Amino acid sequence: MKPTARLPWLLVPAAITWAWLATRQQQRADRPWTFLVSDVVPGLVLIAAGLTIWSRRPQNRCWWLLVAAGFAWYVGDFLQSTNDDVVLGAFAFGGWYGLFVGWAVLAFPNGRLQHRHDRVLVVTLFALLAGRSVSRLFLHVPPDVAGYGVQNRFLPITDDRWWRMVEGVFARAYVAAMVGVLMSVAHRWIRSSRPGRRMLSAALFAATALAAAVAYEYATGWNAELPGATGLRIFYVVWWAYAAMAFALAVGLLRVRRTRSAVVDLVAELGHDAPPARLGDALARALGDASLTLLPWSAAAGRYVDDRARPVELPVDQPNRAVTRIERRGEPIAALVHDIALREDPGLINAVVAAVRLTIDNEQLQAEIETQLAEVAASRARIVAAGDAERRRIERDLHDGAQQRLVTIALALRLAETRLDGDASPGVRGVLSQAVKDLSEAIVELRDLARGIHPAILSESGLCAALESLVGRSPLPVRLDIVLPDEPPSAIAAAAYFAVSEALTNVVKHANADDVTVRVIANDAVIRIEVTDDGDGGADTHAGSGLRGVADRVASVGGTLRLHSPAASGTRVEVELPCVSP
Amino acid sequence: MGRRTVLIVDDQSEFRLLARELLETDGFIVVGEAGDAQAALRAARDLRPDLVLLDVRLPDGSGVDVARTMRAWKAPPVVVLTSTADYTDEARHCGATGFIPKGLLSGPILRATLEAP
Numbered sequence: 001m002k003p004t005a006r007l008p009w010l011l012v013p014a015a016i017t018w019a020w021l022a023t024r025q026q027q028r029a030d031r032p033w034t035f036l037v038s039d040v041v042p043g044l045v046l047i048a049a050g051l052t053i054w055s056r057r058p059q060n061r062c063w064w065l066l067v068a069a070g071f072a073w074y075v076g077d078f079l080q081s082t083n084d085d086v087v088l089g090a091f092a093f094g095g096w097y098g099l100f101v102g103w104a105v106l107a108f109p110n111g112r113l114q115h116r117h118d119r120v121l122v123v124t125l126f127a128l129l130a131g132r133s134v135s136r137l138f139l140h141v142p143p144d145v146a147g148y149g150v151q152n153r154f155l156p157i158t159d160d161r162w163w164r165m166v167e168g169v170f171a172r173a174y175v176a177a178m179v180g181v182l183m184s185v186a187h188r189w190i191r192s193s194r195p196g197r198r199m200l201s202a203a204l205f206a207a208t209a210l211a212a213a214v215a216y217e218y219a220t221g222w223n224a225e226l227p228g229a230t231g232l233r234i235f236y237v238v239w240w241a242y243a244a245m246a247f248a249l250a251v252g253l254l255r256v257r258r259t260r261s262a263v264v265d266l267v268a269e270l271g272h273d274a275p276p277a278r279l280g281d282a283l284a285r286a287l288g289d290a291s292l293t294l295l296p297w298s299a300a301a302g303r304y305v306d307d308r309a310r311p312v313e314l315p316v317d318q319p320n321r322a323v324t325r326i327e328r329r330g331e332p333i334a335a336l337v338h339d340i341a342l343r344e345d346p347g348l349i350n351a352v353v354a355a356v357r358l359t360i361d362n363e364q365l366q367a368e369i370e371t372q373l374a375e376v377a378a379s380r381a382r383i384v385a386a387g388d389a390e391r392r393r394i395e396r397d398l399h400d401g402a403q404q405r406l407v408t409i410a411l412a413l414r415l416a417e418t419r420l421d422g423d424a425s426p427g428v429r430g431v432l433s434q435a436v437k438d439l440s441e442a443i444v445e446l447r448d449l450a451r452g453i454h455p456a457i458l459s460e461s462g463l464c465a466a467l468e469s470l471v472g473r474s475p476l477p478v479r480l481d482i483v484l485p486d487e488p489p490s491a492i493a494a495a496a497y498f499a500v501s502e503a504l505t506n507v508v509k510h511a512n513a514d515d516v517t518v519r520v521i522a523n524d525a526v527i528r529i530e531v532t533d534d535g536d537g538g539a540d541t542h543a544g545s546g547l548r549g550v551a552d553r554v555a556s557v558g559g560t561l562r563l564h565s566p567a568a569s570g571t572r573v574e575v576e577l578p579c580v581s582p
Numbered sequence: 583m584g585r586r587t588v589l590i591v592d593d594q595s596e597f598r599l600l601a602r603e604l605l606e607t608d609g610f611i612v613v614g615e616a617g618d619a620q621a622a623l624r625a626a627r628d629l630r631p632d633l634v635l636l637d638v639r640l641p642d643g644s645g646v647d648v649a650r651t652m653r654a655w656k657a658p659p660v661v662v663l664t665s666t667a668d669y670t671d672e673a674r675h676c677g678a679t680g681f682i683p684k685g686l687l688s689g690p691i692l693r694a695t696l697e698a699p
Binding site: 399408411412414419457469 | 672
């Protein structure tokens with residue numbers, strides 16, 4: 001905050017001093033303490049209300065209008081001064097607070113006069129008060145006027161008819177103007193929906209109090225000599241009505257600020273996962289405008305759409321409806337269709353726009369990330385599937401090509417061996433036998449290699465047979481429990497097979513286990529695999545590429561792999577796989 | 583026991599040829615050959631061999647399924663599967679008498695498989 005921005009606080013000691021001086025004047029008239037309190041407090045309340053508004057919304061013109069009204073409030077007290085010129089000044093310029101108060105009520109809540117008739121009312125009030133001041137300065141005032149002893153030194157006209165006529169016209173016109181203020185606010189209140197009414201309620205109350213106060217004052221004659229206590233009570237009602245009105249205006253503006261805070265809090269609470277429909281509903285509740293609608297912009301359709309993605313037209317020239325377009329770098333994001341009363345607080349609309357922009361930005365970013373993640377997941381699944389297909393092709397090629405050729409050669413050698421003459425040298429027989437043996441070992445190695453690339457039995461006989469075969473080949477005794485009602489898709493079956501295969505390989509290589517169990521339980525939705533052993537434990541998915549690769553393969557089909565392997569407490573590998581392909 | 587009649591089922595003609603010669607050299611009578619599952623079923627029904635030497639992987643299906651079908655017949659032939667050791671469990675489940683890795687096929691080994699408990 002700039003240092004000069006704090007200057008209005010200097011008005012506090014000034015106001016206290018000014019009120020103290022005014023009270024000193026009234027004390028000369030030997031007023032009762034109830035009078036003094038009722039006289040001094042409303043002025044201070046006006047100033048305090050103005051400074052409160054300034055502290056929260058310094059741009060709002062209402063603050064200085066109320067402060068000006070507060071200072072003007074005490075001018076009339078100087079009628080009790082001993083200085084004739086001061087008395088004349090107080091007589092001429094007392095009552096100007098009415099202009100400032102009326103102006104503040106009409107300008108509530110944003111500090112600007114919205115309608116032409118409001119501006120006419122303010123100008124009328126100004127003209128009336130100016131006319132009365134001129135009249136009181138320059139026309140003769142009868143000496144019986146409240147006994148103040150006003151000495152008009154400018155135009156000592158003995159005929160007081162002109163003065164009385166001006167005062168009479170002023171009194172009626174002033175009451176009419178104040179009723180006009182009341183009607184203007186009431187008109188706005190009636191035409192507004194809930195948020196507008198909530199905002200204007202304070203102003204309406206203030207205008208009613210003001211009109212009532214003025215009516216009291218002028219219906220009884222501005223200087224009527226009512227019998228003692230009755231006259232004083234009327235004054236008290238009028239003065240405290242002004243104090244209540246100032247209080248109501250300050251509270252009304254603070255309530256607007258609370259609404260703005262509520263909007264920001266609401267959006268923060270909603271977070272980044274709020275869909276437009278939910279955000280719109282939440283804003284409607286926070287702003288108290290049930291008619292508020294948030295319409296996102298559809299880039300595909302090139303139009304605003306509703307919560308069902310149907311294109312909608314923005315309302316044009318509808319009474320009490322307003323459209324606030326929300327854009328980012330000139331590109332539309334969304335449109336808010338709301339009660340026009342919300343526009344009376346631009347700060348509130350700005351807060352809403354900023355909040356909606358932020359929320360929708362976040363939502364779009366979230367959607368983009370989710371889309372990209374889905375694309376990455378699909379891409380990974382496709383890569384794994386393509387890899388599996390390639391492995392199957394290689395295995396098939398090995399089986400149908402090299403493996404068959406080796407088998408055929410082995411049979412040919414064996415046939416040659418059986419057809420050798422009895423005269424064949426033992427050396428030739430030995431070479432042939434060794435060749436057949438080596439060839440058989442080569443065939444076994446080639447089959448193992450092919451199986452490692454892709455187990456043919458998995459494709460041809462299914463997961464259950466493949467796991468039984470896998471367990472059967474294990475050098476360790478392995479218990480196998482399988483509940484597999486239906487054969488899963490090939491990608492899921494491959495992930496399950498390789499998970500068990502890798503887990504068993506690790507058990508054989510590292511676990512020093514005696515007891516190994518493989519459990520595969522499937523239902524309609526998920527396949528749960530558990531490979532447990534009673535070995536050394538201490539396995540880590542990050543220690544080698546085996547389990548890491550299995551975890552990646554499992555994740556590629558939307559599954560999860562968990563490893564529990566505390567040291568010296570065995571190992572449990574848990575895999576969950578969906579029963580449908582990603 | 584007289585000489586057993588054999589039906590050889592494999593999609594590789596070279597394998598069938600060599601297997602025929604090997605087995606006939608070792609005293610078996612090869613009554614027919616088939617290159618796929620459908621032909622194998624037809625030949626087994628028509629030729630009524632004593633045993634069928636059946637490859638697990640056939641172009642039009644699984645040798646395990648063929649063995650299972652033959653097993654359901656009124657007079658099922660003895661079926662021996664040939665392929666990798668992956669299929670031993672399957673061989674047991676489908677009712678085959680035994681399992682011989684292709685590269686080790688010979689008359690004595692086939693005879694030993696048939697006589698194994």
